[in-house]
Structure formats: structure tokens, C-alpha cells
Amino acid sequence: MEVHFHGAAGDVTGSMHLIEAAGKRILLDCGMVQGSPEADARNFAPFPFDASQIDALILSHAHIDHVGRVPRLTLAGFDGPIFTQRATADLLPIMLLDSASLQENEAERSNRKRKPGQPKAVPLYTRDDVRDALSQLHPLDYATRTQILEGVEIAFRDAGHILGSAIVELWADGRKLVFSGDLGMPNAPILRDPTPVADADLLLMESTYGNRNHKQRSETVLELSEILEAAWRDHGNVLIPAFAVGRTQELLYWFARHWNDWDMSRWKIFLDSPMASKVVQVYDHHHELFDAEAREIWRGTPNPFRLPNLRVTQTAEESMSINRIHGGAIIIAGNGMASGGRILHHMRQCLPKRQTRMVFVGYQAEGTLGRRLVDGAQWVRIHGHDVRVNAHRHTVGGLSAHADQQGLLDWYAGFRPSPPLALVHGEDLAREALAGEIHERFGVQATLARPGMTLEV
Known part of the structure; x- marks a missing residue:
């Protein structure tokens, strides 16, 4: 061989x-x-x-x-x-x-x-x-x-x-x-x-x-809650580049699990990815591959994929309308390394704002826009425009x-x-x-x- x-x-x-x-x-x-x-x-x-x-x-x-x-x-x-x-x-x-x-x-x-x-x-x-x-x-x-x-x-x-x-x-x-x-x-x-x-x-x-080594998951979940609280206090939006398979489902899982103690009902939550909505359906069809705790969460209320304030956007027009919201929104969009996809439109609008929280929850490959931001870039180029980065940046490695x-x-x-x-x-x-x-x-x-x-x- x-x-x-x-x-x-x-x-x-x-x-x-x-x-x-x-x-x-x-x-x-x-x-x-x-x-x-x-x-x-x-x-x-x-x-x-x-x-x-x-x-x-x-x-x-x-x-x-x-x-x-x-x-x-x-x-x-x-x-x-x-x-x-x-x-x-x-x-x-x-x-x-x-x-x-x-x-x-x-x-x-x-x-x-x-x-x-x-x-x-x-x-x-x-x-x-x-x-x-x-x-x-x-x-x-x-x-x-x-x-x-x-x-x-x-x-x-x-x-x-x-x-x-x-x-x-x-x-x-x-x-x-x-x-x-x-x-x-x-x-x-x-x-x-x-x-x-x-x-x-x-x-x-x-x-x-x-x-x-990653942070302990309990520390990571606490860090995520603190990021959300700070963004709410500053009247800002939270941008999370995430691939349609994996991190997106885990984020929704944590939002459901901490629905009350994180006061999640106050947020507008957007899953700005038609592909992610289809992926959610596949996850729904394969509960046999979940661990025991996840199966219990899925039977509870609210279901992670059916949060009452979760909006899954399909069209480009729906995606663009999110940019009219200047605070109180959590926007999960692809792709996970910010090298393409709908997240770029939201980054162009929100990165210059100091109240924005930019949260990276997965690996950022060398050469990607996500990697440049994680490494501290003060200016980035998005769709041919130079964009100043004033947003707070957070790398939540424990969700990898x-x-x-x-x-x-x-x-x-x-x-x-x-x-x-x-x-x-x-x-x-x-x-x-x-x-x-x-x-x-x-x-x-x-x-x-x-x-x-x-x-x-």
C-alpha cells in the first residue's frame, strides 16, 4: 500500500x-x-x-x-x-x-x-x-x-x-x-x-x-455571554462569520440552552444564509447522531432551530435590510473565514462602528480576511472599498x-x-x-x- x-x-x-x-x-x-x-x-x-x-x-x-x-x-x-x-x-x-x-x-x-x-x-x-x-x-x-x-x-x-x-x-x-x-x-x-x-x-x-489548546468550553460559553451583554449595553450589533455546517448549529444550541439567563428574547437573531437553513433541516433528520444532552435540548422549548426571534433570510433584499438595524441584532452569516458570502456586506457597514462586536468562532486560514482581522488589521478592503476597523474583535476559540x-x-x-x-x-x-x-x-x-x-x- x-x-x-x-x-x-x-x-x-x-x-x-x-x-x-x-x-x-x-x-x-x-x-x-x-x-x-x-x-x-x-x-x-x-x-x-x-x-x-x-x-x-x-x-x-x-x-x-x-x-x-x-x-x-x-x-x-x-x-x-x-x-x-x-x-x-x-x-x-x-x-x-x-x-x-x-x-x-x-x-x-x-x-x-x-x-x-x-x-x-x-x-x-x-x-x-x-x-x-x-x-x-x-x-x-x-x-x-x-x-x-x-x-x-x-x-x-x-x-x-x-x-x-x-x-x-x-x-x-x-x-x-x-x-x-x-x-x-x-x-x-x-x-x-x-x-x-x-x-x-x-x-x-x-x-x-x-x-x-482551546479554552474550557464553560469559559468560552461565559465569554460569549459577556460579549453579548457588552454589545447590548453599547447598543451595537454582533457579527458572527460562521460556516453553514457546524458552528451555526452550535451557536443556536447555546442560545436555546441559555435562553432565560442570557435574556435572549430581547435580541433580533438573523441566520443570513439560505444554505444554513437547508443544513438545519438535515440536522433535524439525523437526531440519531446527536449526543444524549442534545436530544434532550431538541425536545425542549425553545428548540434551537425554532427560536421565536430567529429569522432566516433567503433573498438578497432580506439580507440587505438587516443593515438598517443599528443595534440589538445578532447576525450569523457565511462564510466562516469572512473570505466571501453575505457576512462581507454586514462587515462593510458595521466594522467602522465602535459598538460592533465581531466574533470569530472557528479557524481563520492564512490569507483570509478573517485571519487579517484576528491578527489586528486596522484597515481592510471589502468589495473594492477601504474599511476602517473600529469594531471590537473577539476570538472565541473554545467553540472550534x-x-x-x-x-x-x-x-x-x-x-x-x-x-x-x-x-x-x-x-x-x-x-x-x-x-x-x-x-x-x-x-x-x-x-x-x-x-x-x-x-x-
């Missing part, structure tokens, strides 16, 4: 790893590169392998940095089965159709501004391309060992990252490969904890927060959907014996720190995967 690294090998986005085993070629993830100025060019670049020779694709979960180039893969000639967990299969049409719509709209805008002689802009893929790719889906349940190709078997285990997120176990050639996908935090709300795995001949493990350093170490400790591993899905500072801790505690020298690198299992 051989593993060839092609994406999220030295950075956080663009997850893509090719496995050659049992005479077959299996791709783990096919994610979009996000954040960097070169991201668009990298997404349009030809794949570093012949897509028509890939026998199967396995997707760990529905975030775009893990699935965003799937239609591009099918356009390049891949016509094999796509295996993923059942809830992920329900989320994929929402995520990919939205991605295609953004691609089509961006190409249309570029072509309207195109000068004579400039090449015509084309989308990375279209909604029709997405529908073609989705016809190749084969949903699987957790904990079901399945032969996907002759000589190749897989099983999905709950990764606790987002709904349907999976740790992938793969058996072939008498060897076992484990791919962590993205691991969630233990004791996080709504979802179950990441499933321990006992053995592997090689582990591919994410390392997004390999160099830091990713395991922190201790969470990663604890999950790795569940293997007996400690397997060799390659660290993926992390910037170098994070990977180096995690590799050092693993070597000190377990005596294992981790490999820092690089694009083009090959490991033999």
Missing part, C-alpha cells in the same frame, strides 16, 4: 490523498483550496494524477475544503463510486450546489467587467456538474465494514467534527490505514465524541490546532469544531501500539509542535506530509 499526498499537506485546506493498494487507486477527499491569493489558480490546475484512473473516492465530511473539487474530478474523467457517511451524503447537495452557484455568479460578475481582449471567465464547475457528480454517491452508515472494491474494505467511525464527519479505516494488502479526517473536541455539544480507534499500520492525522492539541494527543493515545503517522491538514507551526509532543510522549517520529510525498505502508 502506498499513500501519495496532494493536498492539505503543509496547509489546512484542499484535503486530497491518493492510496494505491490491491491494484486499485482510491482518493481520500477532494477538497477546495481556500484562503491564499493563489487558491483560485490551484483549484483550476489539472489534478496531479489521471482522474479517469481513480477507482473510488472516499469523503470524510462535507466541508468544502474536503469536498469542494469533487465536481472538478468528475469533469476530469472520474466516473467511479463516491463513498461517504449517510448524513454527509445528505449535506453534499447543499454544500456543492451553493459552491457552484457562487462560482457561476463570480464568473458572471467578472465577465460583465471584462475588457476587450481579456479571456472570458468560466466557473470552476456549474450546478449541472454537481448534479452529475452526486449521481455517483454511495452512502454508508457508521461502524459498517464494507468492501468497496475487490481487495479493499473500509469502515467509517464518528469523528465528532460536524454531522456525518468520519474517521476512515481502510484495509488492503493485509495492511490497515486510518485517516482521521477532521476530529472534533470531546464533550462538544450536539455531536458525539470522536470514536477511539485501536490499531493502524499508518495513521494520517489532522493537526489544525496542533500547537494550542477541531480538536486542540490535547484532544489530538488523547485520541492518538487510544492506539495500541502507537502507530507511525503522517500529519496533514495543518500549518507548519502547528504540525511541528504536535510532532514534538508526540515524539516526547510516545517515542514516534511523525512525518510532516508534503505535496508530492509518497509513504509506503
Whole structure:
């Protein structure tokens, strides 16, 4: 068995790893590169392998940095089965159709501004391309060992990252490969904890927060309540960039759980994302994947997805009307790294105001607008306009959907014996720190995967 690294090998986005085993070629993830100025060019670049020779694709979960180039893969000639967990299969049409719509709209805008002689802009893929790719889906349940190709078997285990997120176990050639996908935090709300795995001949493990630990969730929830109270006292709005899957649902969960003690009924709460409203419906259909506490909350009043003061905006006009509200609004909008989407319109209006609270609840990749704000930028450029940043900025790391350093170490400790591993899905500072801790505690020298690198299992 051989593993060839092609994406999220030295950075956080663009997850893509090719496995050659049992005479077959299996791709783990096919994610979009996000954040960097070169991201668009990298997404349009030809794949570093012949897509028509890939026998199967396995997707760990529905975030775009893990699935965003799937239609591009099918356009390049891949016509094999796509295996993923059942809830992920329900989320994929929402995520990919939205991605295609953004691609089509961006190409249309570029072509309207195109000068004579400039090449015509084309989308990375279209909604029709997405529908073609989705016809190749084969949903699987957790904990079901399945032969996907002759000589190749897989099983999905709950990764606790987002709904349907999976740790992938793969058996072939008498060897076992484990791919962590993205691991969630233990004791996080709504979802179950990441499933321990006992053995592997090689582990591919994410390392997004390999160099830091999150605050205790109780401290984080207290911090969130204090931010909301300060914003109310200052008559300001609260802006929260959040991806449609994961943080959005957790925020609504906390609002429902603390409905009375946070006096949440006084706020106007906007979920400014048509995609997020569709995602909510998928969560509603998969209560079997919730932890016990979340199932109890969902049976209570108010239901997190049906808060009496929650308004889900659909049209662009509804979204723009929010900007007429100058205080007392909580606005959750995509995307989570503030590199596109409706949050930009609200940021342009609200960032210059000192009473605004800008709350980051997830990872901000290098090169994104969110990262620049977290790093303290005083001016940012939004839709061609220079915007002064006077708003208060808060990074609420304890709401991250990713395991922190201790969470990663604890999950790795569940293997007996400690397997060799390659660290993926992390910037170098994070990977180096995690590799050092693993070597000190377990005596294992981790490999820092690089694009083009090959490991033999």
C-alpha cells in the first residue's frame, strides 16, 4: 500500500490523498483550496494524477475544503463510486450546489467587467456538474465494514467534527490505514465524541490546532455571554462569520440552552444564509447522531432551530435590510473565514462602528480576511472599498469544531501500539509542535506530509 499526498499537506485546506493498494487507486477527499491569493489558480490546475484512473473516492465530511473539487474530478474523467457517511451524503447537495452557484455568479460578475481582449471567465464547475457528480454517491452508515472494491474494505467511525464527519479505516494488502479526517473536541455539544480507534499500520492525522489548546468550553460559553451583554449595553450589533455546517448549529444550541439567563428574547437573531437553513433541516433528520444532552435540548422549548426571534433570510433584499438595524441584532452569516458570502456586506457597514462586536468562532486560514482581522488589521478592503476597523474583535476559540492539541494527543493515545503517522491538514507551526509532543510522549517520529510525498505502508 502506498499513500501519495496532494493536498492539505503543509496547509489546512484542499484535503486530497491518493492510496494505491490491491491494484486499485482510491482518493481520500477532494477538497477546495481556500484562503491564499493563489487558491483560485490551484483549484483550476489539472489534478496531479489521471482522474479517469481513480477507482473510488472516499469523503470524510462535507466541508468544502474536503469536498469542494469533487465536481472538478468528475469533469476530469472520474466516473467511479463516491463513498461517504449517510448524513454527509445528505449535506453534499447543499454544500456543492451553493459552491457552484457562487462560482457561476463570480464568473458572471467578472465577465460583465471584462475588457476587450481579456479571456472570458468560466466557473470552476456549474450546478449541472454537481448534479452529475452526486449521481455517483454511495452512502454508508457508521461502524459498517464494507468492501468497496475487490481487495479493499473500509469502515467509517464518528469523528465528532460536524454531522456525518468520519474517521476512515481502510484495509488492503493485509495492511490497515486510518485517516482521521477532521476530529472534533470531546464533550462538544450536539455531536458525539470522536470514536477511539485501536490499531493502524499508518495513521494520517489532522493537526489544525496542533500547537494550542482551546479554552474550557464553560469559559468560552461565559465569554460569549459577556460579549453579548457588552454589545447590548453599547447598543451595537454582533457579527458572527460562521460556516453553514457546524458552528451555526452550535451557536443556536447555546442560545436555546441559555435562553432565560442570557435574556435572549430581547435580541433580533438573523441566520443570513439560505444554505444554513437547508443544513438545519438535515440536522433535524439525523437526531440519531446527536449526543444524549442534545436530544434532550431538541425536545425542549425553545428548540434551537425554532427560536421565536430567529429569522432566516433567503433573498438578497432580506439580507440587505438587516443593515438598517443599528443595534440589538445578532447576525450569523457565511462564510466562516469572512473570505466571501453575505457576512462581507454586514462587515462593510458595521466594522467602522465602535459598538460592533465581531466574533470569530472557528479557524481563520492564512490569507483570509478573517485571519487579517484576528491578527489586528486596522484597515481592510471589502468589495473594492477601504474599511476602517473600529469594531471590537473577539476570538472565541473554545467553540472550534477541531480538536486542540490535547484532544489530538488523547485520541492518538487510544492506539495500541502507537502507530507511525503522517500529519496533514495543518500549518507548519502547528504540525511541528504536535510532532514534538508526540515524539516526547510516545517515542514516534511523525512525518510532516508534503505535496508530492509518497509513504509506503
